[in-house]
Amino acid sequence: MSAPTTAEADTAEPGDQHTRLWNAVVAGDARAATDTVLAALAAGLEPESVLLDLIGGVQRRVGQEWAAARIDVAQEHTATAINDRVITAVSLAAPPVEPHRGRVTVACVDGEWHALPARLLAEVLTLRGFAVDFLGAQVPTPHLVEHLHRTGPEAVALSGSLAPRLPTAHATINACTATGTPVLAGGAAFGVDGAYARLLGAHWAPDARAAADLLAAGSLARPEPPGQAVDQLPHLADQEYTMITLTRGELVKAVYTGLEEQLPAMRSYTEDQRERTAEDLAHIVDFLCAALYTDADAVFGDFLEWTADVLGVRGVPRRAVLPGLDLLATELREFPRARRILDAGRARLAPEPGPTARTERAAEAS
């Protein structure tokens, strides 16, 4: 296929551009992908819109298609890598903007692998005239803090997609606010309404545009010096988070062994399947820990629903998670807050317990 001509691009509808870019990124075709966005720019689409609507839209679709099992892990990574290259092409092609606003640091929560949303924000802020330091993913908090001391930015934009990183995010937020730098958090980890961002002492924006608007308004309040984590989150005083985090491996092992005893089918699993099961259990414990840290049942419940959906499209029944949850509840009987979170999560998977569930509970009780 030859490269699209300018004439084609001129008449291209936004939907066409999306489809063309989508096809190129899943095919791993960097050239076609770059041509598509450059054509969109040439056709007069604002660079910010190319970044957030076209590339951002395709990237959101990557996540959805993966969840729906329509693309595999290799395609997901390939698409993201191509999108990353495409962003570089846009930033080179867009008319350069002289920095005329303040300095902003854009980083991901340490351990975060989804760097693309942060990169898009960094590019948008650059287009809006900020002096941007993009630190990328996998930045240890001490490096971020050193960077803050050295550059003294107006604000830190912190991106996080997974709730288990919230305790790390909290440490990062505290480290930033201790230097007097306000933090603007964004990404799925902080909740659909940003409740967890505020809980942890950060400002919040629902998306990159809103984040850029907030930063441009320059109205982020200077933070109060943070206290100890346990003063900010008094529920941590019960030590449930600490103890469960410390024994995570043993806990996963105990539940895994329990499952093997309960479910004869597991004995015929391949090694790969066993490992996936153990990893799923580890994820469940990680999200439980995040829910304990924030004392928010929804952190755990939302994850369970998402997991159930992901399993559902892969032909695994929603209820497959329940035996693991029950074993976990038994292991954690001494931990009232963990039990509360587990019960709330279980209820969301089986909103109206049918006769089967009741039988199961009766069997458990006996």
Next chain:
Amino acid sequence: MTSLHRDPQLLVGDETPWHAAAVPSLVIDRLGAVEAANARSRELLPAALPGAPIADTAPGWLSGTSPVSGVLGDRVFTAHPVRLPDGGTCWWLIDDTDVTAARSDLDRARARTEFLTEASDELLGSLNLQRCMEIAARLAVRHLADAAWVVGPGEPQPVVVATADVLQHDLLDHPPEDVLGLREALLGFPPVPSRWLDPSGVPRWLVPEGFGEVGSVVVTPLPGHAVATGALILLRRPASPRFSGEDEGAARLFAARVGVAMSAARMFAQQASVTDTLTRELLPPVLHQLPGVEMAARYRPASDTDRVGGDFYDVHPSDTEDGESLVVLGDVCGKGLEAAVLTGRIRSTLRALLPMAADHLRMLQLLNSALLSTEHTRFATMVLGSVSRHHADVRLRLTSAGHLPPLVVRGDGRVEEVPTRGSLVGAMTEIEAESAEVVLGPGDTCVLYTDGITEARGGPFGTDFFGEDRLRRTLAECAGMPADALVERVQMVAAEWAGRSPSDDLAVLAITAPRGQHLTAVGGHGPGRYTA
């Protein structure tokens, strides 16, 4: 009057204990005339003679039926009335002067301590000079003055000017001599005390826009760690109280904290810049892209505080388009800065040995002798790879020096180990190595990695090694991925396996023969060559 005489022991008469009491006391009859006054009250109110109207002998505040406070002479008293049965009042006057003074001293001292604690907390939070100056200016206008200038170190000198509602950064573009005492304060030596200035003598530029008239001005040096760090200039409006000696004391204590914080910030910046310069050569390089070959690498040091470590990689492109480029990835035993220093030595030695890159064994032997001749007791393992392009294929000649075997991921998901082996370098005088050749077809990738990947310990149970098998399974899933996506995937899976604290440096490098459609994009030969 008769009732008062009911108990002569208690009342009137020059011999009674009441008369000799240490506390001034006087009795007013119900008509408002002095009935009796004890010795101490007569010292205080000489006109308080029996029969005199109270209005003529005592200040107006001494009335009513409940305790009242007021000034008598240069003292402060609280007067406690006691109703007498005949309608008269016995006043006891307690001298509160010292207590009142002590209480207000205490309040001021508390306020000052709170201010200084707040100042320390806020100033200690930052190691950034600009921010420290900002914090200092904000604190000064909150607690000490209506406007504040913080002048920092440097040439030209940075300044922060703050009023209650505006804060701005600037550079000092006026001669400090304009402000009496500012030059001395900025020099820091000889030590100078704070200085009050005549408000009429301050230059216009010192007065922030819209500030209005200046009532009083003080200039205080900011002593850092025994070096001058700058100066603090405080301005008050005429409506605010003039600076007192106590204000000056508080300003000096505040200035000491500001000076130390600013000086620490300045030292930190200088140290950080030195460290940067010294470690720049040790940081993982940005890879040179070779025409028709995709390369990507990723690195993460073991420790959160280090930027450098014992893993290293480099790509040395060939001078000619058809020549061989050299790729190297290796691992020095040990972690952190010390290991990084040795990686720097190895990398520069290999760079010097590039002319003989065609002969891997010879290169390794020379490197080995170079390492043995130094005082380092550490050794290193590495893989050397010579990369060249033949049409759509990429040819690789790989030599392992005691390193983990390179793996090749074929486009269909097969994972093969490259059969090369050899001795590690820097340990023995004689070394040997066997090279192996690999051809990568379009979509194939060769992966070099360090043991930080395979020895990552963790997993769901927290106790298992990542291991070579798991690496192979991970790679099998990565078939056909571009090099950058593949290294990200491998590093991500291994890092997630290791959990929060990877115990060793992690490095991965991928060499990919691009599929046709990449070739033109990455090779930079323009469209048409392979797609026409």
